[in-house]
Amino acid sequence: MFERFTEEARETVIGAQVEARQLRDERVGTEHLLLALLAQDTPSTAVLSRYGLTHDSVAETLRGYRSPADDLDADALTTLGIDLDAVRDRVEATFGPGALDGEPGRRAAGPAHVPFSPRARKVLELSLREALAMRSRTIRDGHIALGLLREGQGLAMKALHDRGVDLVELRRDLTAALAP
Numbered sequence: 001m002f003e004r005f006t007e008e009a010r011e012t013v014i015g016a017q018v019e020a021r022q023l024r025d026e027r028v029g030t031e032h033l034l035l036a037l038l039a040q041d042t043p044s045t046a047v048l049s050r051y052g053l054t055h056d057s058v059a060e061t062l063r064g065y066r067s068p069a070d071d072l073d074a075d076a077l078t079t080l081g082i083d084l085d086a087v088r089d090r091v092e093a094t095f096g097p098g099a100l101d102g103e104p105g106r107r108a109a110g111p112a113h114v115p116f117s118p119r120a121r122k123v124l125e126l127s128l129r130e131a132l133a134m135r136s137r138t139i140r141d142g143h144i145a146l147g148l149l150r151e152g153q154g155l156a157m158k159a160l161h162d163r164g165v166d167l168v169e170l171r172r173d174l175t176a177a178l179a180p
Contacts, residue, residue, distance in 0.1 A: 008141040027117040030154030044142035
């Protein structure tokens with residue numbers, strides 16, 4: 001399926017991996033796909049921005065979903081004068097990039113692959129269905145956006161809902177942007 005993806009769609013999939021890694025999440029979720037879409041400059045991103053969706057605004061919304069307990073250990077260490085970013089930088093300088101991202105007891109050979117959640121995989125499958133329904137030979141980043149909407153759940157949809165996005169209108173506008 002990946003061979004049918006345009007460069008922008010591939011960048012979305014790769015970007016979702018980067019987003020998950022930066023957030024130190026164990027899996028790529030729908031929220032990472034949405035953030036990766038918003039990090040690009042494509043016609044689909046222009047449609048999303050008309051709905052007030054930017055990478056920074058959605059990232060801020062998503063940060064609100066994280067439990068304060070997620071930052072409890074980091075806050076406790078900061079109180080003791082320990083800078084986790086400095087520790088990570090030092091470990092990576094000694095053992096190489098991604099040294100802390102691998103499985104315990106095994107040094108990562110580079111940035112660790114972050115697996116896709118079942119929901120994110122479903123979005124990618126639905127993007128293929130969206131492309132086929134539109135008689136497109138390729139899967140574009142806009143098809144991934146439509147796949148997110150069609151899947152209808154996950155943190156990406158929660159963020160869209162909480163930001164007051166009219167999903168029916170967004171689908172219509174994305175579909176129009178993908179029309180030949």
